[in-house]
Amino acid sequence: MKILPVILSGGSGTRLWPLSREQYPKQLLSLCEDWTLLQATALRLGAQQPGETPLGEAAPVVVSNDEYRFIVAEQLRRAGRAAGAIILEPVGRNTAPALTLAALHAVEGGDDPVLAVMPADHVIRDGVAFRDAVRLAAGLAEQGRLVTFGIVPTAAETGYGYIRRGAPLTGLSRGHAYELARFVEKPDQATARRYLESGEYFWNSGIFVMKASVWLDELARHRPDIAEACRSAFAAREQDRDFLRIGRQAFEACPADSIDYAVMERVAAPDAQSGERTAVIALDAGWSDVGAWDALWSVNAKDEQGNVVQGDVMLHDTRDTLAISQSRLVACIGLKDLVVVETPDAVMVAARDRTQDVKKIVEKLRSEGRSEISAHRKIFRPWGHYDSVDDGERFQVKRIVVNPGASLSLQMHHHRAEHWIVVRGTARVVRGDEAFLLSENQSTYIPLGVKHRLENPGKLPLEIVEVQSGGYLGEDDIVRFQDSYGRG
Numbered sequence: 001m002k003i004l005p006v007i008l009s010g011g012s013g014t015r016l017w018p019l020s021r022e023q024y025p026k027q028l029l030s031l032c033e034d035w036t037l038l039q040a041t042a043l044r045l046g047a048q049q050p051g052e053t054p055l056g057e058a059a060p061v062v063v064s065n066d067e068y069r070f071i072v073a074e075q076l077r078r079a080g081r082a083a084g085a086i087i088l089e090p091v092g093r094n095t096a097p098a099l100t101l102a103a104l105h106a107v108e109g110g111d112d113p114v115l116a117v118m119p120a121d122h123v124i125r126d127g128v129a130f131r132d133a134v135r136l137a138a139g140l141a142e143q144g145r146l147v148t149f150g151i152v153p154t155a156a157e158t159g160y161g162y163i164r165r166g167a168p169l170t171g172l173s174r175g176h177a178y179e180l181a182r183f184v185e186k187p188d189q190a191t192a193r194r195y196l197e198s199g200e201y202f203w204n205s206g207i208f209v210m211k212a213s214v215w216l217d218e219l220a221r222h223r224p225d226i227a228e229a230c231r232s233a234f235a236a237r238e239q240d241r242d243f244l245r246i247g248r249q250a251f252e253a254c255p256a257d258s259i260d261y262a263v264m265e266r267v268a269a270p271d272a273q274s275g276e277r278t279a280v281i282a283l284d285a286g287w288s289d290v291g292a293w294d295a296l297w298s299v300n301a302k303d304e305q306g307n308v309v310q311g312d313v314m315l316h317d318t319r320d321t322l323a324i325s326q327s328r329l330v331a332c333i334g335l336k337d338l339v340v341v342e343t344p345d346a347v348m349v350a351a352r353d354r355t356q357d358v359k360k361i362v363e364k365l366r367s368e369g370r371s372e373i374s375a376h377r378k379i380f381r382p383w384g385h386y387d388s389v390d391d392g393e394r395f396q397v398k399r400i401v402v403n404p405g406a407s408l409s410l411q412m413h414h415h416r417a418e419h420w421i422v423v424r425g426t427a428r429v430v431r432g433d434e435a436f437l438l439s440e441n442q443s444t445y446i447p448l449g450v451k452h453r454l455e456n457p458g459k460l461p462l463e464i465v466e467v468q469s470g471g472y473l474g475e476d477d478i479v480r481f482q483d484s485y486g487r488g
Contacts, residue, residue, distance in 0.1 A: 004113040005060040006102040009120035014362045018346035022374040027120035038120045039079040059084035063098040070382035090248040096262035100230040103212040114141045117208040125286025137209035147209040150202025152284040156192035161204040180268045180278040222266045229254035293339040293355040297322040344377040382485040396473045402462040407455035409483035416470030418446040425462035428455040
């Protein structure tokens with residue numbers, strides 16, 4: 001049985017602002033362990049325990065967007081789980097079209113694998129229990145069922161949708177499968193408490209297992225408009241280096257819908273006569289969608305006072321608090337049930353039971369056109385990253401790190417000159433008609449209007465300080481002549 005992981009990595013995760021930004025969302029962050037959420041998702045099916053039967057899964061197919069493409073590829077490479085394909089959506093159209101693109105890719109060569117479809121931004125603590133559930137789900141999917149995972153609830157949670165189970169199908173020592181009776185929208189508190197007490201309801205995980213052909217057939221039956229738009233967009237695809245670009249015009253015309261609404265709810269509806277077409281598997285594996293700061297506090301290890309601390313943080317007389325520091329010392333005194341998050345350009349403090357209201361701050365930032373909603377001070381590029389350390393009238397200072405063997409584009413600026421000082425490593429500089437090497441503590445000057453390129457010919461990261469001066473210092477003042485990464 002071939003199990004093909006499909007990782008959906010297009011969300012923005014703004015409820016975890018200020019760590020998660022539109023240009024660097026939560027799935028790219030290390031929130032609970034050394035790996036990022038994306039890396040942990042890619043490793044989840046393959047991280048076998050001693051004595052565990054291998055799942056035999058293929059390299060994952062990742063559906064993402066153009067903005068994250070190089071970061072996604074690099075993070076997977078560093079985790080040792082390079083993608084079999086990275087499919088780039090030209091615009092976001094929710095999870096049903098994203099899964100359809102992956103399914104079309106999966107059947108292209110005549111195969112029909114079982115797809116294990118997972119969001120890139122979930123936490124699952126018990127990998128063994130998860131893989132047991134995937135094995136059970138894959139067996140049911142081979143029989144033609146559309147399978148989802150229902151999270152065994154631990155509280156009367158009103159922030160999740162629910163799934164009602166039907167008659168039992170079969171079971172394993174670590175999980176049980178049931179017919180899927182129906183999906184339920186997010187309930188009020190009293191209804192959620194009733195669901196919890198009944199034992200008949202699960203939280204909706206957003207994780208699915210099904211054969212690629214079964215998904216495509218059911219989508220064509222229930223949402224032929226989405227199916228046709230995705231087929232047209234996939235037919236217009238283009239290979240761009242390691243990425244598969246989907247036809248923009250056809251995909252823009254595709255309706256947006258989720259996997260649940262487009263197919264699963266319709267197949268599981270009481271009047272759909274679903275028979276043996278759906279199933280839900282009970283999953284008790286330390287799952288969280290890390291949808292808000294209180295959820296992150298819940299899933300992380302705590303000290304004796306119930307605090308979760310990341311970074312340079314000092315606590316005194318503080319309890320049940322999440323405190324995160326990225327760039328400086330954060331001191332917390334006499335706090336209880338709070339969330340404190342510091343980044344180089346923003347600080348957010350909230351009551352732990354009000355973290356869902358972060359979206360109101362995000363909405364205000366968006367309405368005011370603030371840059372803090374979209375990007376961090378540190379900006380990642382395919383060649384490395386840069387950090388805007390200081391700026392003022394007619395100047396800007398950046399710390400630039402170039403990966404080994406990488407290079408910036410051959411470029412020119414109309415409005416600024418640049419001074420480069422090498423802090424660590426060796427730089428190869430192209431300036432006009434000349435090319436030369438700079439070592440640590442050496443510097444050079446790039447006049448306004450002169451073609452130039454920065455390269456790292458070494459095996460260690462290159463770090464430089466760049467001082468820009470001029471009348472306009474925006475990132476759009478770049479004319480590219482050559483680029484290793486296909487950017488215009």
